[in-house]
Amino acid sequence: MDLDKENRISITVIRRLPKYHRYLGELLKKGINRVSSKELSDLTGFTASQIRQDLNNFGGFGQQGYGYNVEELYNQLGKILGLDRTYKTVIVGSGNLGQAISNYNGFKEAGFEVLSLFDKNPKVIGLNIRGVEIRDVDELADYIKENDVEIGVITTPRECAQDIADIYSKSGIKAIWNFAPADIKVDEEVIVENVHLSESLFVLSYFLNNREDYVKN
Amino acid sequence: MDLDKENRISITVIRRLPKYHRYLGELLKKGINRVSSKELSDLTGFTASQIRQDLNNFGGFGQQGYGYNVEELYNQLGKILGLDRTYKTVIVGSGNLGQAISNYNGFKEAGFEVLSLFDKNPKVIGLNIRGVEIRDVDELADYIKENDVEIGVITTPRECAQDIADIYSKSGIKAIWNFAPADIKVDEEVIVENVHLSESLFVLSYFLNNREDYVKN
DNA sequence: TAGATTGTTAATCGATTAACAATC
DNA sequence: TAGATTGTTAATCGATTAACAATC
16 A cells, blocks of 8 residues: 555645635734634635545644634644745746746745846846846856755746756756746656646636536636 | 536536647647547646547547547637637736736737736826737726727736726626636626636645655646 | 534545447 | 547546534
């Protein structure tokens, strides 16, 4: 029997965690310090039963007859998601999308610090975007090693994505956040999270043309 | 028995369609005119059995002993996804993310035409971003009605998202592509597709800290 | 104590995979 | 015809929901 497989928490559970975390953060900001699975269900749209199941994968955070302590659960989920530390990050592709990510304060607040942008266009190399310099992509590998960069973002055109992924992979980066509409191939140990915007738009388009298949959530 | 429910194609199937479509487009560009479910499996990472099941939800596009005709399947999937026509689109929030979407040729090529950007910042109203004007958000409702806009994008900060969603909803927009980190509430008949970038990043962060749970795909 | 709500097991539901007859 | 590969049914697997004892 494969114990790893037995204990592994399924991806469907993990993808719900950020939403719990977000709503708990909102409750916390409102000064609410207690929440039941039923109330979380009303907020998130997931069933109360599912929420209790999900959370119990990581431990018994609740208390019978009471519910969950908002602050504690928020912090626990933050820890589970790895939001209790910071991550050195670089972005390759300094176009609008790269800049959008670089400038977004929400990521910085969550611990994702963009050290540098990279591009191959000489016209933009050297520019400074709200305090973040654009460097030559030729320097990427060295920069990653020298600065212990852990996360690499790809916001280049599709054609360049695999090349950048190769550099990332060889330079020992731990995870790649890929926005290019391509499925990049990397070494086993590198984690890849894709954001395929076209796919999302096409799903929207599908439902626009097939309303009868559309169910909220 | 609810026939609607019986016939409804599940969201998990629909979310795989854009990937099939993308790889078929690549095969087509390479001049390959025939593909088997086994070959599509190697490309996409889904099982051949699943691919055949998925496609058969929409009709028997294949031929025993032969496989699928690349061009025909590509066109059929495009039709299923609604990519055989164009969509009038507006974007509210003319920051980097809004501009990234407005400028991206891939969406235009797929039929999504950005008519206008909108913003509430007087400093940017009137500017022209690669041929797309930034208008005052006060004109949004009228503009949508006058131009029969079908799709509205939200690339504003979180705080404004619900307000924009309300305007969209009241103006008769058919679908909202939401990038704000909030779950907007709209009328039943409006389709909402969310792109929650933080959630994607947090999942990446989870796997970075829990490698043993990471499985490709 | 009585009421509320969790943690957890069992039941159900749905999605994926396996298998193979049909047939090109 | 022989080989290949689909379309489709049945089997398996996994995820969600229901139920309720435990307990705060």
